[in-house]
Amino acid sequence: MSKSLDIKISNTGIATLTLNRPERHNAFDDELIVEMTAVLEQLAANPQARVLLLTGAGKSFSAGADLGWMKRMASYGEAENLADAQKLAKLMHTLDTLNMPTVAAVQGPAYGGGVGLVACCDMVFAAPEAQFSLTEVKLGLIPAVISPYVIRKIGAGQARRYFLSGERFSSAIAQKIGLVHELAPQDEVAVLATSWATQLLNNGPLSMAAAKRLVAEVADKPICSELTSLCAQRIAAQRVSAEGQEGLTAFLEKRPPNWVKH
DSSP states (O other): TTTOOOOEEETTEEEEEEEEGGGGTTOHHHHHHHHHHHHHHHHHHHOOOOOEEEEEEETTTTSSOOOHHHHHHHHHHHHHHHHHHHHHHHOOOOOOOTTEEEEEESSEEEHHHHHHHHHSSSEEEOOOTTTEEOOGGGGGGOOOOTTTHHHHHHHHHHHHHHHHHHOOHHHHHHHHTOOOOOOOOOOGHHHHHHHHHHHOOOOOOOHHHHHHHHHHTTTTTOOOOOOOHHHHHHHHHHHHHHHHHHHHHHTTTSSTTTSSSS
């Protein structure tokens, strides 16, 4: 594990991944992107990890791209930049499709790619001190790699404003436009996020992973016979699965299912 990331898995199954570069406001570079992707892939394969809690050390959640990385990118040709961007794309996709719930505790500013990380998480809690900005246009760039996730969260209308303006906006506005779910005082954000992560442990781990996939399959699709058939197939398969059978049996027998630790 690098010094830039800290990972701890509790005995209950909460994996806390902390961006640990407070002196650089948890900005990431090409090396950290590869390392973080590898950590997420390892967590996906670890049966002990059931919920991911993502946060940042120090005053910032993530300032996006590291200055040194930006300098290197400026000297790259288009082919090198494409390869570099594909690594970031893989990180975002890996986080977005992780086979467990992902909860973000945003205690401070999140800029550029940091907003992308937030947009990829299932549940997001932020402090009033947290600010957000898609700053790329101020540098003559665009938030291309993170755009699918951010636009999905805040919608095209809000994206047109914030992609083009590069302005900073508060956590209250972030909540209003759908990027953040709930706000809490700075010293309580991690507690609130952890509380929700703990509550998620009461749910079937495979059913939560299937529910995430269901959202991706159903969102923005026209309601038609093909979609309704797909949804019927999903619930039928879940009902006869081992986890579905255990959950239904536990409910009828008025006992906790076997994935709940006593």
